[in-house]
Amino acid sequence: DGGITQSPKYLFRKEGQNVTLSCEQNLNHDAMYWYRQDPGQGLRLIYYSQIVNDFQKGDIAEGYSVSREKKESFPLTVTSAQKNPTAFYLCASRRTSGDNNEQFFGPGTRLTVL
């Protein structure tokens, strides 16, 4: 899982609560990404950030928010506005120099709404 850590590994949330998922990388990568994975499906992009203090919405940003105050950290908040938040969340990072956009992934956080 490279130099990317995600915590916690498992997270349980009651309906109506906001919850924040942590993602930290020590790879000195500029770009970071958040994906959502549902059973039997591929990854869908929630948010991404190419540089500190800047981020863009992905394909399914509604009900989520992010911040990028430090290069190493890209936390994801799942808000109560996200109607179906139970899923496996993956964080990734990428070096922006050169033309290789290989992404390095963390181990994931499994979020369950009770």
Add this chain to the structure above:
Amino acid sequence: SQQGEEDPQALSIQEGENATMNCSYKTSINNLQWYRQNSGRGLVHLILIRSNEREKHSGRLRVTLDTSKKSSSLLITASRAADTASYFCATGSNDYKLSFGAGTTVTVRA
């Protein structure tokens, strides 16, 4: 948006056999990548092939790319039990985002 589509959805083979899976995509790409995911874990990058390349090898992996057909294939030779995983293709464009397919689940029987 999910651009890549893998085929088949699932594959079961005997140890030592080869495994082949395909990926089709819809729009022009800068590169195509293959990733592996073990159950409940993050994805691991396997190989990247650029749009101007036709074939690439890495150990027991062989990837082909046909941009005229908008398709790619991943071949795993002499499979091992440790190759049991889900395999995803991901297409990259100039905006440095990746679009992932739904994956092929490979089971290698001992």
